[in-house]
Amino acid sequence: MLPRPHGLLRLYGRDLSRLQRLADPLVVAGLFWLVSHFGTSSLSPALRLSVMVGVALLTALILPGGQLYQSYRQLSLWTLLARVTTSWGTVLAGLLALGFVFKLTATFSRLELSLWALIAWLLLLLMHVGGRKLLRLHRIRGGNTRTFVYWGTPFHAVALWNQLEHLPHLGLRMQAWFMPPGAQSLSLPPGMPPAAGGLSEMRNWLNRNDVDQIYFSYVAERHLSMTELVRFFGDTCKPVYFLPAWSQPSMRFSVEPLGDRFAISLWGPHDSLLDRHLKRLFDIVVSGTALLLLAPLLLLVALLVALSSPGPVLFLQERYGLDGRSFRIYKFRTMTVTESGHEQGLAQARRDDPRVTPIGRILRRWSLDELPQLWNVLVGNMSLVGPRPHAVAHNEQYRSLIPGYMQRHQFKPGITGLAQVEGWRGETADLESMASRVEADLRYQREWSLELDVKILLRTLFQVRSPNAY
Secondary structure: OOOOHHHHHHHOHHHHHHHHHHHHHHHHHHHHHHHHHHOOOOOOHHHHHHHHHHHHHHHHHHHHHHOOOOOOOOOOHHHHHHHHHHHHHHHHHHHHHHHHHOOOHHHOOHHHHHHHHHHHHHHHHHHHHHHHHHHHHHHHOOOOOEEEEEEOOHHHHHHHHHHHHOOHHHOEEEEEEEOOOOOOOOOOOOOOOOOOOOHHHHHHHHHHOOOOEEEEOOOOEOOEOHHHHHHHHHOOOOOEEEOOOOOOOOOOOEEEEEOOEEEEEOOOOOOOHHHHHHHHHHHHHHHHHHHHHOHHHHHHHHHHHHHHOOOOOEEEEEEEOHHHOEEEEEEEOOEOOOOOOOOOOOOOOOOOOOOEOHHHHHHHHOOHHHOOHHHHHHHOOOEEEOOOOOEHHHHHHHOOOOOOHHHHHHOOOEEEOHHHHOOOOOOOOOHHHHHHHHHHHHHHHHOOOHHHHHHHHHHHHHOOOOOOOO
16 A cells, blocks of 8 residues: 555655755756856866766765764754755865866866855755755644654653654654553643553554554563563564663763674763874864963963962862863962862852952953963863863762763863853853753763864854853
């Protein structure tokens, strides 16, 4: 039986992605032919064909590496826009390099090439970002949906229902849900179906009804083990997904084989040794250059600190670094006190803090007190971008309160970071604020790229004077 028209996207989404991989090179190559054919450049048919083939091959090779053809059902379209732009820029850089090698750059009109590059970029954005935006609107209106049945406690069922209600573009619809015996009942939100029973009722329901997927969360019960649940759901003919009730937003959940078993990676960066060397090289070049250029400013600030209040010019404090190893961080002294960082109950700097000196208030507001950390970066204790290092006492306080807190030390600490440019800078007055900062730090580790470091540095420059810095 043929699928209903509105289900074609759902059933054959992977095939459509493959067709898009074929369409992208053809579109940009065809556009090049149009621009060169009706433009002023006098290209021979053989050269025009050769360039078109080169454009198509580079596009076909580079764009898949930019992760443009994966599912964006649960990913940001801004991420897709950035990936399209970066991938297309890489294609253009490759074409430019080939043009220099074969001495063809003078053959083409710069205006026509720029026009072609711009229109091709816009077309790629239209096909990828625009196409997925239309697909999301289609899902919001009820099309391209995937139905599922859920097994778990009422608490987790309600949480899942509420989350999907706020994310209609995902196109996921709960048809029914079942719960373990003896689970505490809850009041259900409007529209949510009541629990339809336990495992035996779920077996009967699956025999009578059709859904696309099955989701379940394991809940430890005296007479119900995870092994029994796996056996039960393995005896169905639908895709099965495990939603751990203990999962955290900071986890990344990648699966790796380990002998004849599988290991689920919960935390940890996925960068390579080459990535780390590239990041280190970038840190050395930028921090060394910055220290040379800012040397007069550093001397001026040091003089102002020395003259404004008694005490050392530099504030040195022990912090946790890469892999939890301690190091001494350098800052210009901005307070009348110089704690070691180990004191129990160590207070964070707060608004109108009486410990801050008058010149220190200015330095902190403009983040000038952080400049000596360029030396930490140059010698390798820190990076330009990474999780901000906290005082040892604060580390010991929060590591027992926030799951995954110490995982932020799998990257070198940074002068600035994703958490800071997203607004989690300065005092974290409550546990939720610190948890949000940690989530951003771990998300930075998962999504790290040199391009992301550059973006964070640029955003930091525009946010140097922050109302949260005091």
